[in-house]
Ligand SMILES: Cc1cc2nc3c(=O)[nH]c(=O)nc-3n(C[C@H](O)[C@H](O)[C@H](O)COP(=O)(O)O)c2cc1C
């Protein structure tokens with residue numbers, strides 16, 4: 008395929024699309040609320056009222072407001088319906104011609120939508136993720152064409168470097184630098200790996216991107232392959248995401264068929280193929296060296312770095328590993344330029360970030376916002392605050408992160424600010440907690456998680472997390488004394504500094520941060536007689 | 547000459563091995579999966595997924611079979627099968643109910659849903675009812691946090707679950723009705 012053919016597909020698809028599109032979300036959240044039946048009834052209603060020549064029902068990806076699903080949007084009338092039931096379908100179609108819909112109408116001007124800036128999610132909820140033609144119709148795969156034909160690999164790496172993009176998988180390593188490292192390795196077999204393991208509880212950004220716009224991720228991987236000199240890529244998705252896997256499989260098949268993946272892409276000398284690997288339920292497999300071992304068919308045990316995967320990765324070859332959201336940024340950066348991307352966000356954290364806003368909050372769902380927005384803007388304005396009560400803390404970064412107290416909500420969201428608070432950007436989960444949530448319970452919850460997910464390879468993490476869990480349980484039962492609390496702190500320090508991989512190194516964070524911001528919750532649970540300096544006596 | 551001889555022998559071996567002595571059709575499914583992966587050892591996890599799908603769990607016989615076909619030591623196959631949470635070496639129930647205990651679900655009360663289910667069925671998480679009708683499991687996060695608390699009933703995600711709703715659902719499977 009060449010550029011004229013690509014543009015032809017886009018043109019043909021656009022001319023086939025009906026003037027009014029009824030977008031019905033068919034992603035996991037809305038599906039769980041019966042959106043497939045809604046879609047079926049919408050289709051039936053369009054036929055019944057004889058609007059088939061003007062109106063088209065499209066199953067689209069996640070629109071973001073998952074907590075109020077199933078969602079239906081009328082494009083271009085900019086009308087949004089929430090909590091739609093199959094019975095509402097007929098009235099929604101009639102409302103196009105001036106009738107009254109029975110489903111509650113959403114407010115697209117609400118800060119939840121209005122404050123967003125969508126780059127990664129620009130197509131999400133607007134196109135059918137199962138149709139490559141729809142992706143091409145919104146300009147998809149033109150950036151890939153552009154890099155292959157108009158840019159040298161070095162120029163692509165430069166563009167990404169200029170954008171200031173940092174990895175969205177958690178640690179925020181500069182993407183351009185990582186690409187440059189792999190590109191500099193001697194030519195030969197190299198691999199691209201997309202990390203779609205997303206094990207952080209409370210996070211579903213990657214799931215949503217894969218389900219809503221799989222081609223964007225494939226395109227990002229292919230551009231990366233061209234830039235660093237790799238001809239093969241793997242995308243590792245957790246088995247808990249069956250719909251994401253299904254849609255990726257479809258997308259890969261479609262792209263291959265059009266000659267966009269495979270050999271001699273766009274009639275060039277560039278070959279790139281993508282394989283899917285399915286996880287089997289192990290959080291540690293999100294860690295890059297463990298993930299590599301898992302792709303190779305082994306146990307997901309991390310290994311010491313260096314050598315980094317960029318030097319020695321999959322089957323010993325130089326390997327570029329990036330997160331799903333990182334790859335989903337690439338096509339837009341190529342299209343609009345690195346400088347454009349760098350103009351968004353803050354000094355050190357460029358661009359946008361997708362967050363999963365959940366927990367005790369009015370508006371649950373996914374948002375994409377420019378870096379630097381404050382937690383308060385996200386939680387209070389976009390999230391609408393807690394239905395009846397007050398915010399106590401926001402947990403960010405999952406098991407590697409911490410709880411940020413309400414008093415610090417004016418902190419801007421960027422990599423450095425969050426880690427200065429002892430938390431982390433992590434992959435983007437934000438769980439809002441209210442006064443009813445016990446912070447010691449939360450700490451124990453994460454320790455139970457880490458205890459169950461440690462791979463067991465090194466002792467500090469394997470034994471330390473278990474001990475910390477027991478101590479926290481003891482505290483919660485009111486059986487602990489001051490010595491236990493001190494031992495807990497010492498354990499945090501030891502596990503953090505002596506564990507082999509990021510799991511152990513960050514496992515104490517939820518404990519450290521709750522101890523730091525909510526010390527009274529611990530001390531009130533400590534046996535009072537001991538606080539008075541007396542020896543603990545067990546009854 | 548000699549190399550051709552070896553090739554023919556390997557081929558014969560494979561053909562012989564592709565018939566599991568039990569004649570159980572489910573081994574055929576495994577054969578097809580392994581063949582498609584060209585018996586590559588890195589296909590192990592994929593093969594185990596398939597095996598669990600067809601057999602319901604990973605019985606020792608299946609692990610032995612896979613080890614032999616992929617020319618892997620049994621210890622390696624066993625090591626992988628026990629490392630990953632989704633692989634089960636015990637039979638699972640006819641129905642499955644997975645309660646998410648991830649942070650978002652936890653904050654929204656999935657603990658109460660789980661204990662209600664445990665009370666109703668008389669089994670703990672990770673167990674299967676004595677009649678083999680239902681397995682009760684937990685997950686770390688289903689990635690459906692926007693509709694927390696989430697429960698998966700026989701592979702279908704249900705959101706915003708209350709204890710009552712979850713129990714109604716398993717009652718439809720005929721579980722614990724008499725209780
Ligand atoms: C225990 C652990 C779990 C991780 N889980 C994930 C994950 O689910 N997804 C992800 O992209 N990165 C995860 N990471 C980070 C990866 O190791 C790696 O840094 C990342 O995929 C690199 O991509 P990026 O540069 O685009 O962020 C995890 C790290 C650790 C230590």
Ligand code: SF4
Pocket residue numbers: 291308309460461462463464465466468469506507508509510511512
């Ligand atoms: S820190 Fe924990 S998860 Fe990481 S290698 Fe050690 S035991 Fe395994």
Ligand code: FES
Pocket residue numbers: 032033034035036037038068069070071072073076077078372692
């Ligand atoms: S899943 Fe439908 S809006 Fe997110």
Ligand code: FES
Pocket residue numbers: 208209210646647648649650651652686687688689690691692694695696
């Ligand atoms: S925490 Fe339950 S689905 Fe994510």
